[in-house]
Structure formats: structure tokens, C-alpha cells
Amino acid sequence: MPRITNKLFRKAKEISNYLPPLLKANRSIEKAQLELKWIKEELPRKEWVSAVNQRSKLVPLQYILRTQPFGELNIICRKGVLIPRWETAEWTESLANLLTSHGFDDLNLLDACTGSGCIPLLMQHKFSKSCLKLNSTGLDISPKAISLAKYNLEKYKSNNPTFYVHSNFEIADLFDPRLGVELHETKENTVDLVTSNPPYVLSKDYTKSVLRFGVEKSVRLHEPALALLGDNEFYDQLINNLVIPSRAIGFVFEVGYISQVQFVREMLDNEVWGVGLRYDSAGNVRCVIGWQKDKKLSVLESMCKEVFND
Ligand SMILES: C[S@@+](CC[C@H](N)C(=O)[O-])C[C@H]1O[C@@H](n2cnc3c(N)ncnc32)[C@H](O)[C@@H]1O
Structure with a gap:
């Protein structure tokens, strides 16, 4: 698993302050950017900081966004129940x-x-x-x-x-x-x-x-x-x-x-x-x-x- 270097961390911060906490779960800027896009699309602005902080503690994205596609359905997810x-x-x-x-x-x-x-x-x-x-x-x-x-x-x-x-x-x-x-x-x-x-x-x-x-x-x-x-x-x-x-x-x-x-x-x-x-x-x-x-x-x-x- 690639290490998060200070250089990568600084580069992420230059793009957006929301990105560095997402690096812990994603290990690359591209993947972190994709997650940030989903967070911004799915959650109201007031929840963005909490969402990226939870991701830095490796909380699965589905618990944060509260849904997971399952075939043609969107299943609601909650902590305590398997995604x-x-x-x-x-x-x-x-x-x-x-x-x-x-x-x-x-x-x-x-x-x-x-x-x-x-x-x-x-x-x-x-x-x-x-x-x-x-x-x-x-x-x-x-x-x-x-x-x-x-x-x-x-x-x-x-x-x-x-x-x-x-x-x-x-x-x-x-x-x-x-x-x-x-x-x-x-x-x-x-x-x-x-x-x-x-x-x-x-x-x-x-x-x-x-x-x-x-x-x-x-x-x-x-x-x-x-x-x-x-x-x-x-x-x-x-x-x-x-x-x-x-x-x-x-x-x-x-x-x-x-x-x-x-x-x-x-x-x-x-x-x-x-x-x-x-x-x-x-x-x-x-x-x-x-x-x-x-x-x-x-x-x-x-x-x-x-x-x-x-
Ligand atoms: C691998 S999860 C599957 C959940 C869901 N079917 C899915 O595919 O996402 C296994 C489920 O078994 C339940 N479980 C564990 N022990 C059980 C038991 N003794 N009797 C009934 N359900 C149990 C857990 O609560 C959990 O929801």
C-alpha cells in the first residue's frame, strides 16, 4: 500500500482543503477527488467537513452517504448493519x-x-x-x-x-x-x-x-x-x-x-x-x-x- 508522503499531502491541500483527510482512506489524489465529488453530490454542504473527517477514520463511504447500489436498487445503509x-x-x-x-x-x-x-x-x-x-x-x-x-x-x-x-x-x-x-x-x-x-x-x-x-x-x-x-x-x-x-x-x-x-x-x-x-x-x-x-x-x-x- 503506497505511503502518504508530505509531498502528496501538500499537493492535495493545494487542490482542496477537503482532500487531505480523504487520502487516508484512498491513498491517491485521483481516488480522493472522486470520493470528494460523490460527497459533494450526495450530501448538503454543512455535512462535508464531518464526512471527510469520518473518512479519515476509515468509516466506509456507504455509511456516510447512507446508500449503496444493489442491482437496480439503492439500499439504505446504517452503522451496525453490513453494507x-x-x-x-x-x-x-x-x-x-x-x-x-x-x-x-x-x-x-x-x-x-x-x-x-x-x-x-x-x-x-x-x-x-x-x-x-x-x-x-x-x-x-x-x-x-x-x-x-x-x-x-x-x-x-x-x-x-x-x-x-x-x-x-x-x-x-x-x-x-x-x-x-x-x-x-x-x-x-x-x-x-x-x-x-x-x-x-x-x-x-x-x-x-x-x-x-x-x-x-x-x-x-x-x-x-x-x-x-x-x-x-x-x-x-x-x-x-x-x-x-x-x-x-x-x-x-x-x-x-x-x-x-x-x-x-x-x-x-x-x-x-x-x-x-x-x-x-x-x-x-x-x-x-x-x-x-x-x-x-x-x-x-x-x-x-x-x-x-x-
Ligand atoms: C454477511 S451478513 C449478510 C447481510 C445481508 N444478507 C447482505 O447480504 O448484505 C450476515 C447477517 O447475519 C446476521 N446473523 C448473525 N448471526 C445470526 C444468527 N445467529 N441468526 C440470524 N442472523 C444472524 C447478522 O446480523 C448479519 O446481518
């Missing part, structure tokens, strides 16, 4: 495009670890645009996340008054054994598809720098560890506490490591379930996808780059 990532938007859009192109109507989606609500909201948007009905529920353990997801839902509805949305968000702990029991017992509330971007960063990588395939310092400092740190225990709960008891016939889970794909694959009966994996456009393993063979969501197989055949 949606492009990798998640990428597979969510592909999933929505696949399901709507096959004309799935009245589909029931359960999104676990929903955070800002970005996944079900983008799915709702795509289904509404195709005049198809999606019933979605988003669950999260964090009251801050559920409050933000509900806010994002209301914002979406007021920005798109002609679109039908059938969505709700609830606080729930994925590790609560009553969750699976309740899903099993609620007959009228069926689930077809489970999606999730659970916490999946291994603690050994959480403390490493991004150059050593770890996590950005700004993420470590300012985004909730609750949303990031996790491993196979989350996939275990997703399968055994949600997918199986709810009798869902398909799932798409984001992953960070191939070991998490293998873990999910080994948990499922391969007579009943097809399982595959998907990469993101940067070439990293990104999703483990499952479908019950011979059921309507077996179309999920086409989202996979590799399918396990044994």
Missing part, C-alpha cells in the same frame, strides 16, 4: 432472472441472515417487474438489521407505488431450535426456496490484512463482526434448522471458501438433492446451490458452474 456487496447483488440478480424467466409465480422465499434486506428486496423488485408474485420473509438476529430492512422495504414501496410487494422481516436466531419446529408446524406458510448470505469469514482471516487475503481495515473497524465471523456452523443450521424442517426444495447460500461448499454437499442425501457451486465474476467461489431432484426448482442447476454428481 451489501456487489458479489451478493450479482448472484441475487442471476437467481431472480432465472426464476422470472421460467415464470415462477407465487413462490415462497425465506432469506436468513437478511441484514439490510437487500436479497429479498431485489428479488421482490425483479418479480414485480415481471408481474409475478413472490412471498418473502427475511430473518436476522440483529434488531438493528431488521429495523433497517423494514425501513428499506417502506422506502422501496414509496418509491415504487405501482409495484406489488409481499414481504416481511422478523427477528430470529438461526441457532434457535424452535425456529425449525415452528417452520415444520406452520403448514399454510410453506417455503420453496431458502437464500442466505451468512457470516462466513474465518477468524484466522478476519485479522489478516487485505493484501494477505484478509479483511479491509475499514471493515474490521466499522462493520459488525456479528455479520462477518462464522463458518460451517451457520451452514449446518441453514440446512438442518431451515431447509429440512421447512421442506424447502431449493437453496442458494453465499460462501467464502470451498470447504464450506464441501460441508454443505456432505450434509445432504445425494439421492434426493443435487448440489453445485458457483463462482463470482472475479473468479472466486461464491455460492453453494441445492435443489431437490425432479422438483420444480431443479432449474437452479443452471446457475452452477460445477455440479457434484456422486
Whole structure:
């Protein structure tokens, strides 16, 4: 990472007094200028000083500007809730495009670890645009996340008054054994598809720098560890506490490591379930996808780059 020299600092100051604090997060004048342009475009003048000072403390720009694009949506961001990532938007859009192109109507989606609500909201948007009905529920353990997801839902509805949305968000702990029991017992509330971007960063990588395939310092400092740190225990709960008891016939889970794909694959009966994996456009393993063979969501197989055949 390039060092911020006194010369660079002075050069930035000559251009604008707002630029030097932005160098800490951006490391180059060009990138700092781009951020300053966004800050000036998105925020009232009275917030500019506070915005650049927050950036000098590595507060993510999305918390300062309060939004992040997610597919065709603009998701509101708040401290305490994970900022949606492009990798998640990428597979969510592909999933929505696949399901709507096959004309799935009245589909029931359960999104676990929903955070800002970005996944079900983008799915709702795509289904509404195709005049198809999606019933979605988003669950999260964090009251801050559920409050933000509900806010994002209301914002979406007021920005798109002609679109039908059938969505709700609830606080729930994925590790609560009553969750699976309740899903099993609620007959009228069926689930077809489970999606999730659970916490999946291994603690050994959480403390490493991004150059050593770890996590950005700004993420470590300012985004909730609750949303990031996790491993196979989350996939275990997703399968055994949600997918199986709810009798869902398909799932798409984001992953960070191939070991998490293998873990999910080994948990499922391969007579009943097809399982595959998907990469993101940067070439990293990104999703483990499952479908019950011979059921309507077996179309999920086409989202996979590799399918396990044994
Ligand atoms: C990686 S974030 C994903 C947020 C959002 N789906 C997204 O893609 O931006 C993981 C989420 O899991 C939630 N979470 C962590 N532990 C949980 C648990 N035991 N039960 C339910 N949700 C949990 C966190 O609060 C966080 O919002």
C-alpha cells in the first residue's frame, strides 16, 4: 500500500482543503477527488467537513452517504448493519432472472441472515417487474438489521407505488431450535426456496490484512463482526434448522471458501438433492446451490458452474 508522503499531502491541500483527510482512506489524489465529488453530490454542504473527517477514520463511504447500489436498487445503509456487496447483488440478480424467466409465480422465499434486506428486496423488485408474485420473509438476529430492512422495504414501496410487494422481516436466531419446529408446524406458510448470505469469514482471516487475503481495515473497524465471523456452523443450521424442517426444495447460500461448499454437499442425501457451486465474476467461489431432484426448482442447476454428481 503506497505511503502518504508530505509531498502528496501538500499537493492535495493545494487542490482542496477537503482532500487531505480523504487520502487516508484512498491513498491517491485521483481516488480522493472522486470520493470528494460523490460527497459533494450526495450530501448538503454543512455535512462535508464531518464526512471527510469520518473518512479519515476509515468509516466506509456507504455509511456516510447512507446508500449503496444493489442491482437496480439503492439500499439504505446504517452503522451496525453490513453494507451489501456487489458479489451478493450479482448472484441475487442471476437467481431472480432465472426464476422470472421460467415464470415462477407465487413462490415462497425465506432469506436468513437478511441484514439490510437487500436479497429479498431485489428479488421482490425483479418479480414485480415481471408481474409475478413472490412471498418473502427475511430473518436476522440483529434488531438493528431488521429495523433497517423494514425501513428499506417502506422506502422501496414509496418509491415504487405501482409495484406489488409481499414481504416481511422478523427477528430470529438461526441457532434457535424452535425456529425449525415452528417452520415444520406452520403448514399454510410453506417455503420453496431458502437464500442466505451468512457470516462466513474465518477468524484466522478476519485479522489478516487485505493484501494477505484478509479483511479491509475499514471493515474490521466499522462493520459488525456479528455479520462477518462464522463458518460451517451457520451452514449446518441453514440446512438442518431451515431447509429440512421447512421442506424447502431449493437453496442458494453465499460462501467464502470451498470447504464450506464441501460441508454443505456432505450434509445432504445425494439421492434426493443435487448440489453445485458457483463462482463470482472475479473468479472466486461464491455460492453453494441445492435443489431437490425432479422438483420444480431443479432449474437452479443452471446457475452452477460445477455440479457434484456422486
Ligand atoms: C454477511 S451478513 C449478510 C447481510 C445481508 N444478507 C447482505 O447480504 O448484505 C450476515 C447477517 O447475519 C446476521 N446473523 C448473525 N448471526 C445470526 C444468527 N445467529 N441468526 C440470524 N442472523 C444472524 C447478522 O446480523 C448479519 O446481518
